[in-house]
Amino acid sequence: MTEQPYTHVPVLADEVVGLLATEKKGTYVDATLGMGGHTARLLDALPTEANVLGIDWDPEMAGVAARNLGKYGDRVKVVQGNFANIDEITAREGIRSVSGALFDLGISSLHFDKPSRGFSIKHDGPLDMRINPDNPLTAYTIINQWPYEQIEHLIRVCGERRSGRITKAVLEARRARPLETTAELAALISRVAPARGEKVHPATKTFLALRVAVNYEFDNLTRGIQKIMPLLKPGARLGIITFHSLEDRIVKETFRLMAKMGGWELVTRKPVAPSEAEIAANKRSRSAKLRVIEKL
Numbered sequence: 001m002t003e004q005p006y007t008h009v010p011v012l013a014d015e016v017v018g019l020l021a022t023e024k025k026g027t028y029v030d031a032t033l034g035m036g037g038h039t040a041r042l043l044d045a046l047p048t049e050a051n052v053l054g055i056d057w058d059p060e061m062a063g064v065a066a067r068n069l070g071k072y073g074d075r076v077k078v079v080q081g082n083f084a085n086i087d088e089i090t091a092r093e094g095i096r097s098v099s100g101a102l103f104d105l106g107i108s109s110l111h112f113d114k115p116s117r118g119f120s121i122k123h124d125g126p127l128d129m130r131i132n133p134d135n136p137l138t139a140y141t142i143i144n145q146w147p148y149e150q151i152e153h154l155i156r157v158c159g160e161r162r163s164g165r166i167t168k169a170v171l172e173a174r175r176a177r178p179l180e181t182t183a184e185l186a187a188l189i190s191r192v193a194p195a196r197g198e199k200v201h202p203a204t205k206t207f208l209a210l211r212v213a214v215n216y217e218f219d220n221l222t223r224g225i226q227k228i229m230p231l232l233k234p235g236a237r238l239g240i241i242t243f244h245s246l247e248d249r250i251v252k253e254t255f256r257l258m259a260k261m262g263g264w265e266l267v268t269r270k271p272v273a274p275s276e277a278e279i280a281a282n283k284r285s286r287s288a289k290l291r292v293i294e295k296l
């Protein structure tokens with residue numbers, strides 16, 4: 001299949017700029033730079049003294065962002081790294097405090113649309129799913145080497161009610177030969193756990209579970225929040241956009257705990273969701289939720 005040029009429309013971009021850009025001349029952190037959409041919107045909204053440190057774990061994505069954001073010159077510094085190490089990254093860049101930070105979680109359209117990255121149910125590719133290709137764990141390893149109990153548990157906690165049936169089928173299939181591709185896995189799941197009127201593909205939750213495990217997504221999120229907290233200046237805000245209920249629950253509970261501890265105030269008591277117009281223009285935004293907290 002020919003791979004085309006990739007675009008990514010930043011979700012809730014007006015809301016991010018409106019809620020996070022509280023200081024005109026500050027340094028902001030975009031912890032999930034992607035193709036640079038939110039960073040561009042922030043830089044456009046702020047005077048030229050404001051700048052952004054943009055981080056992405058995926059070296060390919062960091063390269064795309066650096067190209068897309070070239071016109072902003074030294075107002076933006078692009079770094080490849082894991083936001084779970086945001087304290088080390090900012091220290092290396094000589095940044096001791098920041099005026100705001102954004103985490104727009106998950107993966108970008110490039111990841112979904114590029115078959116070779118192995119995230120897509122729609123396009124056939126290798127069972128990979130690594131955001132950072134240096135990561136030792138792949139979806140292939142989980143599917144072909146993990147024991148029954150671990151796979152079943154993983155996909156069950158990610159909301160798949162037919163986890164037992166799916167895992168059994170995976171183990172049966174791999175006894176004959178390893179499962180190699182996303183299409184093979186998606187077809188197997190469709191066969192043993194066909195859709196029962198749902199609009200989404202029956203393999204959706206299994207694919208999400210694999211991606212979350214391969215990239216330690218929940219662990220990174222918890223560590224990322226812990227590490228950014230001391231870096232935010234008083235009055236600075238942290239905004240997190242989530243795309244599924246498991247990560248939203250982590251953000252909701254962590255923010256509530258922070259507010260209870262003192263020194264933090266919830267800016268959004270309920271998460272901000274995209275408007276109908278945004279969902280109509282960008283289907284990917286439909287499950288987005290933005291929560292914002294401010295350091296007092």
Ligand SMILES: C[S@@+](CC[C@H](N)C(=O)[O-])C[C@H]1O[C@@H](n2cnc3c(N)ncnc32)[C@H](O)[C@@H]1O
Pocket residue numbers: 008009010011031032033034035036037038039055056057058061081082083084104105106107108109131220
């Ligand atoms: C939803 S996209 C961000 C899109 C971006 N806001 C834009 O406007 O283009 C999420 C990005 O976060 C990156 N990412 C995921 N986990 C990460 C981590 N632990 N550390 C740094 N970047 C991460 C992914 O590679 C992906 O590019």
